[in-house]
Amino acid sequence: MNRSPDATAPVPLLQVEAVSCRFGGLLALDRVSLELEEGEIFGLIGPNGAGKTTLFNVISGLTTPSGGRCLWRGVPTTGLGASGLNRLGIARTFQNLRLFESLTVRENVLVGLHHAARAPLLGALLGNGAFRRHQGRLEARAMELLTLLELAALAEQRAGDLPYGDRRRLEIARALATAPQLLLLDEPAAGMNPAEKDDLRQLIGRIRDHFALTVLIIEHHVPLMMRLCDRLAVLNFGQRIALGSPAEVRTDPRVIEAYLGGQGQARGEGR
């Protein structure tokens, strides 16, 4: 069956359809559904262990769901795997930082440019003029991304030697290098101080505009999410308990009970 392009109802960028994920006796995701519209910044919040990272793993192809499916521009992504989904246009960062630690900052971004780096083999082996020009463009692109994320001065440092905040930004640079349309950020502000968090919030807005991205972000810092996100979904024990604008989510009684009630408000006041 062909889905004809329909001007009145645009197909969402990403649809998560009743995704469930079971780990032994634990139901980490329980029929979660979401739709991401192109260009929005969509927040995912919820207490520890709610299933947020698991949902990221399903969307980015690292975990096969035990039920449900995802659709990218209306097409099921089942069985594509992580690298296939990246090539479709989904890039991500990791909550527990997964950089290529023995490579330099610059090389980490160059690895992200893997698909842009395709070049004829013979020319590449001999290092001919065309290959060197191509290489030069890649290096320039890498430096552009590093400059955008304020890492240019650290280009030749080993990624494993970077302080925490720089690593988080390097993961974003590496993800951006793959030229995604959807960027998944898993707790990008974790371990940052308030000033760094504020910088990061502005940075995420900037890169969304600069690259015409859609952003799906997990973050525990609720005030930051309220200011940054166009829409939010709340997960609790694997279930989506709320969805809407920040104002709607903030006043949702189920959210207040499950999440914002205790720690959320305390954190909010702390800022």
Next chain:
Amino acid sequence: MDAALLEQMLLGALLALSVYLPLGCGQLSLATPGFYAVGGYVAALLSTGVAAFVGSGATSPLWALLAEMVLGGMLAGLIALAIGGPVLRLRGIYLAIATIALVEILRVLNLNLPFTGGAMGIFGIPQPFAHAEGYVLFTLALLALACWLCQRLEALRLGRAMAAIRDDELAAASVGIDTPRTKLIAFVASAVLAGVTGALAAHFLNSWNARAGSFDASITTLAFVVFGGSRFWLGPVIGGLALTALPELLRPVGDLRLILFGAVILLGPLFFPQGLVTAERLRALGALLGRGRHRSRQAPQAP
């Protein structure tokens, strides 16, 4: 140093590079001696067969050697291609064990196939070179080519993808690298290099039998890379050269030499856990020489 020993050292360096290639993307494959044996049998069978057919026994033209090396490399590569898919799904020590099993299977096949000469193997392999010096020059050229390719790899996306997989396979997949394919390429390249080396070694050794590819050889070739270092091609080359030479150089001390050899293999990693050649030492060496690519590469980035 006599030419025959030098030749063995060069062959050792080539085998070390064959172990290094999959290790460069984090795959501990011990299959190299198996592919080495296959390449040797291809050369031994072809050259003795053709010699018998043409009727001129002892010498063989250079082009025939080259053709056998290509065919030996191809057969080894094809075997690697066929088994690489399932085998490379295994990780770490499981991959190591599976590749040891592969070496054993090939060894038993080579012992029992009707045309491989059984336990005695194949004798009187014709000589393309009159002297060991000829082999040395030829092998030196082959080693230089292999080193050049490994060096180029660093600048290519394939080499970067391999390094990324070595550091974090999951993250590599998440930036769009086809990790199974990249690992397979490294595995096949390793097999081709081992097969080519085997074809050359069969001529040099003049005879070939199933002992060429044994579990012992798996461990020895792995020791080359552990000893030399697995981060840069220079490490395995030095490891292969040094550890092939060592037992011969220790010959004057008699039976003690095996103990000393074992001690070196044991103590090497103890004092140089990363192997002899590491990034830091290469950089220090580059600075010492006052030139070198590290500096020229970093110059434009200097603030």
